[in-house]
Amino acid sequence: xxxxxxxxxxxxxxxxxxxxxxxxxxxxxxxxxxxxxxxxxxxxxxxxxxxxxxxxxxxxxxxxxxxxxxxxxxxxxxxxxxxxxxxxxxxxxxxxxxxxxxxxxxxxxxxx
Amino acid sequence: xxxxxxxxxxxxxxxxxxxxxxxxxxxxxxxxxxxxxxxxxxxxxxxxxxxxxxxxxxxxxxxxxxxxxxxxxxxxxxxxxxxxxxxxxxxxxxxxxxxxxxxxxxxxxxxxx
Numbered sequence: 587x588x589x590x591x592x593x594x595x596x597x598x599x600x601x602x603x604x605x606x607x608x609x610x611x612x613x614x615x616x617x618x619x620x621x622x623x624x625x626x627x628x629x630x631x632x633x634x635x636x637x638x639x640x641x642x643x644x645x646x647x648x649x650x651x652x653x654x655x656x657x658x659x660x661x662x663x664x665x666x667x668x669x670x671x672x673x674x675x676x677x678x679x680x681x682x683x684x685x686x687x688x689x690x691x692x693x694x695x696x697x698x
Numbered sequence: 699x700x701x702x703x704x705x706x707x708x709x710x711x712x713x714x715x716x717x718x719x720x721x722x723x724x725x726x727x728x729x730x731x732x733x734x735x736x737x738x739x740x741x742x743x744x745x746x747x748x749x750x751x752x753x754x755x756x757x758x759x760x761x762x763x764x765x766x767x768x769x770x771x772x773x774x775x776x777x778x779x780x781x782x783x784x785x786x787x788x789x790x791x792x793x794x795x796x797x798x799x800x801x802x803x804x805x806x807x808x809x810x811x
């Protein structure tokens with residue numbers, strides 16, 4: 587069974603640009619969560635989707651948004667990139683809400 | 699306001715000895731706790747969990763202890779192996795599952811041969 591797939595693995599952008607990251611969950615998993623990992627802050631929760639609806643949202647500015655498609659695939663978008671957005675963005679899927687998370691390998695975003 | 703704290707950024711132990719990783723939490727609503735292990739360039743992988751109705755859970759070489767009164771949990775690895783070298787994240791949830799998991803900042807464990 588294929589794991590959680592995130593694309594791209596690495597991304598370099600400049601300040602002010604916008605970026606879209608993609609996540610394909612494990613087949614059969616309907617819930618997708620996104621986390622930001624930085625050396626100083628650890629893993630911070632961005633948002634969680636289930637059945638194409640955002641169920642929970644972390645404490646991030648509105649520049650961070652996401653969506654989930656009918657096939658459970660998810661995308662997150664960051665607009666007007668700032669230097670501080672440089673981080674590893676991790677996607678995790680689970681069978682449903684309140685189930686164990688399975689993480690992808692992440693997208694390493696560098697903002698110059 | 700950090701609700702899950704891992705106060706030791708790093709820990710180094712000898713192969714074969716015990717590794718003890720600690721985690722403290724402040725939110726008394728948390729009732730489900732998990733440990734994840736992360737290797738470089740990979741996503742975190744689930745290791746072991748414990749619900750608040752228990753004070754101990756074992757899985758092979760890994761044991762998690764929960765002290766609710768002290769709002770403290772620890773992960774014991776016995777015996778430690780070089781392949782255990784990774785960053786370990788403690789996580790907590792108020793819903794009894796993975797919803798709104800709150801993670802600590804991680805502890806980097808190095809097991810020396």
